[in-house]
Amino acid sequence: MSSELIRFDDVTIAYNRHPAVHHISGTITAGSLTAIAGPNGAGKSTLLKAIAGELRPAAGTIKHGLQRNEFGYLPQATDIDRRFPISVIETVLVGAWRQTGAFGRVGKCEMTNALQAMSAVGLEGFETRQIGSLSAGQLQRVLFARLLLQDAKVILLDEPFTAIDARTTRDLLDIIARWHGERRTVIAVLHDFEQIRxxxxxxxxxxxxxxxWGPTVDVMSAQNLLKARAMAERWDADADICEPAA
Known part of the structure; x- marks a missing residue:
């Protein structure tokens, strides 16, 4: 039987000092695979950052018994500074920081695991490539490899399939299915309703x-989507966009 992992009690989260998400109450169960959907400006990414501990609720509480290092977080691609001079293998090895510490020495075990993670995402031979030289799909594979190495209990993905090719999307969906099969908890911000379904x-x-909030077959109904769209149209009419991204 699934057990409660994360509880939201009347949570409101602010973005740039303006409430971006209002009155969220509900639970995420351990081992579940959940999509967060909605129109642009709906607060999806804001909510994910609050789950990751990057934002604190302005009201209400997010309750769980997890340590910060038990969360694996993949930010939006636009949040990654690709000008930073770092190689693919160095980026992947960041996922091993729980074992090595912030300034620890990378041992044979960590390097082996990193190479296996790169193989799992189809990036054999890319170890010395600079991340700035990668395509959008290749970079996303690198970030998924880093998550594989991190071995987190809860995996948070912010728009993981934006601007990447169909083959990469299929491969990364396979990794998500693998995590789900391992009873990890995966929460992803997504825009593609058919992909979610x-x-x-x-x-x-x-x-x-x-x-x-609940089973996708019920949540992603035409009536609910129309309601969400109507609310978004009211924000535009009021010129009250408080969040630039999802």
């Missing part, structure tokens, strides 16, 4: 406040 059994539909 096909691969994510649970969904939270947001429009700054929850529209629906």
């Amino acid at each position: 096909a691969h994510f059994p649970q969904s939270l539909l947001l429009a700054r406040e929850p529209i629906a």
